[in-house]
Amino acid sequence: MDQPEKTDNRRRRRLPRPHFQMRVSTKFAPRKAQNGQPLSCSTETGLKPEQHLELYRYLKLTRLVEERLVNLYRQTKVVGGVFRSLGQEATAVGTAYALQPHDFITPLIRDLGAVLVKGIKPRDIFAQYMAKAWGPSGGKDLNIHFGDMEKGFIGPISHLGDMIPVMTGILLGARFKNQKLVAVAYIGDGGMSTGAFHEGLNFAAVQRLPLIVIAEYNHFAYSTPTSLQTAVRDLAEKAAGYGIPAHVVDGNDVVACYEVTKHAAEYARRGGGAVLIEAKTYRRKGHAEHDDQRYVAAGEIEWWETHNDPIDRFERYLLECEVAKKEQLEEIVAGVLREIDEDCAWAESSPMPEGRQAAYGVFDNDVVPPAFRPGVLEA
Ligand SMILES: Cc1ncc(C[n+]2csc(CCOP(=O)(O)OP(=O)(O)O)c2C)c(N)n1
Ligand SMILES: [Mg+2]
Numbered sequence: 159m160d161q162p163e164k165t166d167n168r169r170r171r172r173l174p175r176p177h178f179q180m181r182v183s184t185k186f187a188p189r190k191a192q193n194g195q196p197l198s199c200s201t202e203t204g205l206k207p208e209q210h211l212e213l214y215r216y217l218k219l220t221r222l223v224e225e226r227l228v229n230l231y232r233q234t235k236v237v238g239g240v241f242r243s244l245g246q247e248a249t250a251v252g253t254a255y256a257l258q259p260h261d262f263i264t265p266l267i268r269d270l271g272a273v274l275v276k277g278i279k280p281r282d283i284f285a286q287y288m289a290k291a292w293g294p295s296g297g298k299d300l301n302i303h304f305g306d307m308e309k310g311f312i313g314p315i316s317h318l319g320d321m322i323p324v325m326t327g328i329l330l331g332a333r334f335k336n337q338k339l340v341a342v343a344y345i346g347d348g349g350m351s352t353g354a355f356h357e358g359l360n361f362a363a364v365q366r367l368p369l370i371v372i373a374e375y376n377h378f379a380y381s382t383p384t385s386l387q388t389a390v391r392d393l394a395e396k397a398a399g400y401g402i403p404a405h406v407v408d409g410n411d412v413v414a415c416y417e418v419t420k421h422a423a424e425y426a427r428r429g430g431g432a433v434l435i436e437a438k439t440y441r442r443k444g445h446a447e448h449d450d451q452r453y454v455a456a457g458e459i460e461w462w463e464t465h466n467d468p469i470d471r472f473e474r475y476l477l478e479c480e481v482a483k484k485e486q487l488e489e490i491v492a493g494v495l496r497e498i499d500e501d502c503a504w505a506e507s508s509p510m511p512e513g514r515q516a517a518y519g520v521f522d523n524d525v526v527p528p529a530f531r532p533g534v535l536e537a
Contacts, residue, residue: 181403182394186418188408188438197466199413199475204420209255210481211490213412216251217469218494220271223280226498227287231447235506237289238300239446241267245410246376246439248468251275252415253342253372253435256423262310262328262341264321265302268374268441269344273302276311280498284505292504297511298519310339319345319352322371326358329367340368340423347387348379350396359432363400366431370422373434374409376441381453394436402432409437410468413475440466 191197205213224242231240243250250271254263265272270283278294285293287301294304305313312328314321325343332339349355350373362369373393377384390396397404403425407418415437422433440462444451451459476482517528 182392182397183403183405186405186407186411186414188411191465196474197410197471198478199411199471200408200417201413201475201479203413203417205413205416207481210476211486213251213255213416214472214476214482214487215490215494216255216271216275217247217412217472218491219274219280219497220247220251221469222491222494222498223274223283224270226284226502228447230284230288230502236287238287239448240287241301241446242443243268243270245442245462245467246374246437247271248412248472249372249374249409249415249437249439250344252412253344253370253419253437256416256419257310257340257342258423260310260337261339261423262312262325264312264314264325264341264343266314266318266321266344266346266349266374267301268346268376270302272342272344273311276306277309278306278311279501281501281504284502285508288505288508289510290505290508291511291515292508296515296519298516317354318349319354319358321345322355322358322369323361324358326362326365326367326369329362329369330365333367338427340370340426342370342372342419344372344374346374346376346379347384347393348382350393351387359400359402359434362432363402366429368423368426368429369432370419370426371432371434372419373436374439375436376409376439378441378445380445381449392436394434397434400432400434402434403430404434404436406436406438409439410466410471412468412472439468 186200220243224244227236227240230236246268250265250269254272254275257263263272263276274280282294283302286295286304289297289300291297294306303313303315305311312321312325322343322345325341329341345355359371375384375393379387392406394404394406405418405422408414418435422435426433442459442462473487476487477484517530
């Protein structure tokens, strides 16, 4: 009897490789530590010493703001969840640091570092997470779901993938106004499976818009491992489907993240069009604080903590390359802690919003006043 299934399998294996030319650069991709030495960071950089220290400050600020948020959460002062970027701070900080002040970002929940680099203060983050009246959305929304057009920060909505077409539209609008700006949109390995991601990036590519997509390969989307999320090995391979260049970067090397984005921003700014950057990193915490990560293989989180922590690596680099002394780094951390204490106290002293106010600012109230139920305004 014939065995059609076997024949089919063989034929599938013999299919020729696709004809498109892969344009994935791996110059900044993770390298294995040599001779058992602990990992450091890339030394090929144009960063000045003071910029290195500023990067260090942002990395520490991100981690310590998040640690304070966890404290507030455990005191039941946070409304909603706390989403950590523990272990992936270098991706958000390094990529956003490569932009110019007038450039735009649209981050995701794990990109607090990019939001801080864009000039948002810890006090805004604390007040926002506690849904306080003095927070940027006045208690109407949570975590980093707010924006600041002046600073080029477009807050994300919850729907994964949707910020790609939104940012594409912003760039098209900027082109009509002759504004030379570049935008960075962050997306997770899970978010890349959405239709909105595809439609947005396709349009940006066709229009050659200066959009840089940072694809964060952090091994999980909720509890789904990336191997069950997508059939490609590297998320960067997807760029071929849009005809745009891609880079794979070590997402835990803040210097490499900065350099690759700077390179992509220059390319995009001079009219090259969209670029995809895949950052290889690891989510050391669960999706949010409630997630006990029982689906993670034993020892995996500890391995990343011991061998590939982005802040440990950058500290080692700064000291070994004699960019900074230990005392300088300690001084930076002390300053960050002072700022966090002050800002957290300020946010805690804020009142909660008045319930009635929550109805304002959702629609344009010059056109339509809030529709209160009868009796609410008199109460
Ligand atoms: C379109 C859509 N589908 C599902 C969800 C629910 N959801 C929120 S976060 C998340 C996982 C996201 O994973 P990933 O994109 O890898 O980002 P990460 O959390 O790893 O940073 C999912 C499925 C959503 N917000 N939007
Ligand atoms: Mg993910």
